[in-house]
Amino acid sequence: MMFGNSRGPLSQDESETGRLEAFSDGVLAVIITIMALELRAPVGGSFTDLRGRLPALLVYILSFAIIGIYWNNHHHLLRAARRVTGGVMWANLHLLFWLSLIPVLTSWIGEHYRESAPAAAYGVVGLGAAVAFAILTRAIIRADGSSSPVAQAIGRDYKGRVSLLLNAAAIGLAFVSPWLAYALFVSVAVMWFVPDRRLSR
Amino acid sequence: MMFGNSRGPLSQDESETGRLEAFSDGVLAVIITIMALELRAPVGGSFTDLRGRLPALLVYILSFAIIGIYWNNHHHLLRAARRVTGGVMWANLHLLFWLSLIPVLTSWIGEHYRESAPAAAYGVVGLGAAVAFAILTRAIIRADGSSSPVAQAIGRDYKGRVSLLLNAAAIGLAFVSPWLAYALFVSVAVMWFVPDRRLSR
Amino acid sequence: MMFGNSRGPLSQDESETGRLEAFSDGVLAVIITIMALELRAPVGGSFTDLRGRLPALLVYILSFAIIGIYWNNHHHLLRAARRVTGGVMWANLHLLFWLSLIPVLTSWIGEHYRESAPAAAYGVVGLGAAVAFAILTRAIIRADGSSSPVAQAIGRDYKGRVSLLLNAAAIGLAFVSPWLAYALFVSVAVMWFVPDRRLSR
Amino acid sequence: MMFGNSRGPLSQDESETGRLEAFSDGVLAVIITIMALELRAPVGGSFTDLRGRLPALLVYILSFAIIGIYWNNHHHLLRAARRVTGGVMWANLHLLFWLSLIPVLTSWIGEHYRESAPAAAYGVVGLGAAVAFAILTRAIIRADGSSSPVAQAIGRDYKGRVSLLLNAAAIGLAFVSPWLAYALFVSVAVMWFVPDRRLSR
Secondary structure: OOOOOOHHHHHHHHHHHHHHHHHHHHHHHHHHHHHHHHHOOOOOOOOOHHOOOOEEEHHHHHHHHHHHHHHHHHHHHHHHOOOOOHHHHHHHHHHHHHHHHHHHHHHHHHHHOOOOOHHHHHHHHHHHHHHHHHHHHHHHHHHHHHHOOOHHHHHOOOOHHHHHHHHHHHHHOOOOHHHHHHHHHHHHHHHHHHHOOOOOO | OOOOOOOOHHHHHHHHHHHHHHHHHHHHHHHHHHHHHOOOOOOOOOHHHHHHHHHHHHHHHHHHHHHHHHHHHHHHHHHHOOOHHHHHHHHHHHHHHHHHOOHHHHHHHHHHOHHHHHHHHHHHHHHHHHHHHHHHHHHHHHHHHOOHHHHHHHOOOOOHHHHHHHHHHHHHHOOOHHHHHHHHHHHHHHHOOOOOOOOOO | OOOOOOOOOHHHHHHHHHHHHHHHHHHHHHHHHHHHHHOOOOOOOHHHHHHHHHHHHHHHHHHHHHHHHHHHHHHHHHHHOOOOHHHHHHHHHHHHHHOOOEEEHHHHHHHOOOOHHHHHHHHHHHHHHHHHHHHHHHHHHHHHHOOHHHHHHOOOOOOOOHHHHHHHHHHHHHHOHHHHHHHHHHHHHHHOOOOOOOOOO | OOOOOOOOOHHHHHHHHHHHHHHHHHHHHHHHHHHHHHHHOOOOOOHHHHHHHOOHHHHHHHHHHHHHHHHHHHHHHHHOOOOOOHHHHHHHHHHHHHHHHHHHHHHHHOOOOOOOHHHHHHHHHHHHHHHHHHHHHHHHHHHOOOOOHHHHHHOOOOHHHHHHHHHHHHHHOOOOOOHHHHHHHHHHHHHHOOOOOOHHO
16 A cells, blocks of 8 residues: 655655654654653652652653754754655654663663663663664665765764763673763763764854 | 635635645644543653553554544545535545544553453444545545546555455454454554655655 | 734734634644543443443534634634734633533543433533634724624624524523433534534635 | 754754754653643542542642643744754753643642642742743853844843742742742733733734
8 A cells, every 4th residue: 555656756755754854753742742741640648758759850861862962863863854655654763662661761760770680781772772763863864865965974973872882882881880881872972962063053 | 503615616615625725734734642641641750551551552552643644634635626616525534534433443442452342342433434534535526526636546455455365354353362452453554654755746 | 021013014914813713723723632632431341341442433423513613613713803912812712711621521421321410410501612612703893993804704694603503502401411411512513513604604 | 973054044943943943842842741741630530539539620720720821831932042052952852841740739739738748849840841941041042152043032021030030939938838830820821921012912
């Protein structure tokens, strides 16, 4: 039931990018707010009850920042893209798949932040998302050709490589201590958070 | 309280298609992420606890792929559509209805993947969605007339017919063994997943 | 922190309508899918367990149809609107407020469909939504002036008045028997569901 | 992986504002409906059971109105904005972060409305959101320069300052009695709710 489009090639590509962005935005908006839903209200009504939810709040802040960073980067990536092929579409869904697992892991860490398994699983999902983002970047460059603005802008992609490395390291270090893994996750987020000269022009 | 539109007929049709797409995208984005919410965090904090959630994760991946495939096909179907009538609107809502049942069944299978009823119910919903997609296609062709680009593009629609057949077979086979049904669901997904030449141009 | 807009009046009004539609669509898309989330998976894995969830499924179908009808009507109402004032915005949020209560009542009826209170409460929300829709219509007519296309199209608004009446009757009849109330809710939905000549042109 | 945009500077800025609005709308739409999901259905099927949920309903109405007010103001703020820098993006996500905490606090107050901690925590989030909105306003003015329409429209921003003050007061007064805090929250909402001459032109 798949078929080409009956409108002009240029307008199609532009508006295809638009719909891919819109759908991805929808998914990211739901992911970011669903995490807030998994922040369960404290059981009692006192501040002591609230304090017991503090680790869950901190990991929520981290996950919120990570989704925000991906939203930001995804946004710039798609604006530089010219064509949407089937490969780009699936690469995009593949990225959304990994990001969609962040809420459940956020909630898992919130309950068991002193154990290794949740931290390591969070690292696996972080690594999966970083790899998926790299695949999406390659798929867009392949669709657009070697003169692609994405290819030129992305250059050697230091930040992307360092993110991959730190996430991979976090998986292993989670077995030494989950706190080492958390330190790496925060470092990756801070690295992206710092204003990027290429973005602010 | 329903009434026609005061703007030109052409711009109306185009932007009606746009809003139908946007609303459907919104619903699909929520469905795809709500499934992630039903992926409950493991009860304990060890890898053994995570392993207990593995079947739920696998059926989540399957459902994620199915929603992704529908999003993809729906997207191409609506871009080829020219007019949105009341019939098209209701046919579209009918499709969304069936798809909206996927999360609860995904969660049901995740908990009871060894039993027949959840697998058969999943097949019923899959069949319902496939039939609804076929109805939507017919409704668009009826609205656009016989020269409709949809009518030409869809041709004999082998993939659509095979999907219907396999989903129907899966309902029956679920009573023999749920694993046969799962094998058919995966086959349908893989069949659609493989890059489609008509899509990639 | 509110202020007027710096762009031309015409483009502003059109795109304001657009954003009001988009936001409302987002809320409606979430409402319609959140109901699916409240359809909890059966506790066991057999068909008997599934049968126990049947009333919940039926009231879900009813609520799904009602939200679909509102989406449809809201869509046509806003496309005929010309200006978005503060009053229109709040009238719109007021409508969304009532509709946002449908999921929790759908879930309440699903669990207690033999009792009067849930059916009556559903009627109150249905009445509230119908009144809110009427207020929104009046607000748009007031903003657009007496030559408003909405004013002309809506005419005497028989369907709207009958809906109000039947919902009000259902609240009272729920105390005689909830089944009478359900019969009225279904009647209202069917009345709107039947293709409307004004819509299909 | 961040990079500039390959299209013209003017069209980029306009559509960047558009996407920022669309994403924020998505998040706000989900927040507003997720609160409805946390309105759990009464346990029994009688009106007495419904009455037990009344405080939860009232605080839901308050939170719904607050999100509605933010949506409204955010909408007007972004329409007056001309450029979207990295700083504006993060200031916007920061605002969404605070607003995303409203559902969980709404649910907490709904269960423990007689205690101080939930009311004080609600005040902290309200204050955080008000501060975040002020920061976002400043970020937009900085990006647009001193002749910014936002800078002119916002003037001395009495309402914003009074909101900050009342929310801060509510945090302290919650320890005297939560009811004093609720009275202040309602006052802030009513103050914004009253039609604003600058908005209606």
